[in-house]
Amino acid sequence: MEKLQAALDTARKTRSGVPKGRIATPSGRRIAPGDGESLSVLWRELAPFDVDNTLLETNRIVSRAANSAAAPFDILRTKALLQMRQNGWKRLAITSPMPSSGKTTMACNLALGLGRQRDLRAILFDLDLRDPSVHEVLQVRPQASIGRVMSGEVDFADQAMRFGDNIAVSMAQHAEVDPARLLLAEETAHVLDEIEARYRPDLMIFDLPSMLVNDDTRAFLKNADCALIVARANTTRYAQFDTCEREITEQTNVLGVVLNAYRHAGKGGD
Ligand SMILES: Nc1ncnc2c1ncn2[C@@H]1O[C@H](COP(=O)(O)OP(=O)(O)O)[C@@H](O)[C@H]1O
Ligand SMILES: [Mg+2]
Structure with a gap:
């Protein structure tokens, strides 16, 4: 356990020491990542997208505008940001013991809520590759x-899409054949380091698979600074949660636990 912790610490130190030299943009220009103006250009060059509000609501993504529905996600966003800043963490994994717990809903709500924080930038990665x-x-x-970005075949600049000015989303088109290999690969770690160095996000959010159904998340967690566990009320069993939390703790820090879809007694609806 101590050896594992030492290895993780070394990996994190190596990661934070990623050379921040001059990096070629897709258009071939060379920019210094520390340059605010060039950074804005890099972000502006990502293909923009927008989403219909009705569709968002249908899919339970409620954090685009500041209102009462967004409030719980805003609280979560602020708490996560504060705790991560205090610890110098930038990479947040979102996982759960079992599927259909609300990870993707949570990840998208966090990302769109962060979009209202104009003073920061965030990137959401869909790494639930199955x-x-x-x-x-x-x-x-x-x-x-996204699999082709992680394997180095496609540049993030040509694949990720921008929501508003400050949120980038790297999504899948389809499921991958061998996700664990991709999530474990050194190349994936390297690509993420490069994206972090080039785009300088304040937060990188990884929508990951569930812990207990396969090895995918275990394979990836070494790349995250911390993890948020999403448990679903009336569905996730305590033993599942307990195993999930223990396994995450062996690889990274547990930022917190969200109990999703909990209804107060006597209150129906969402
Ligand atoms: N709080 C909630 N109340 C009701 N349904 C929810 C809630 N959160 C998520 N869902 C729904 O549950 C399903 C699974 O959610 P999803 O975020 O895709 O889970 P996961 O990514 O963990 O598999 C989706 O149809 C989603 O809209
Ligand atoms: Mg999901």
């Missing part, structure tokens, strides 16, 4: 699938 659904929830089709 069952990707961010593109379905947002009804957007990227030019290529």
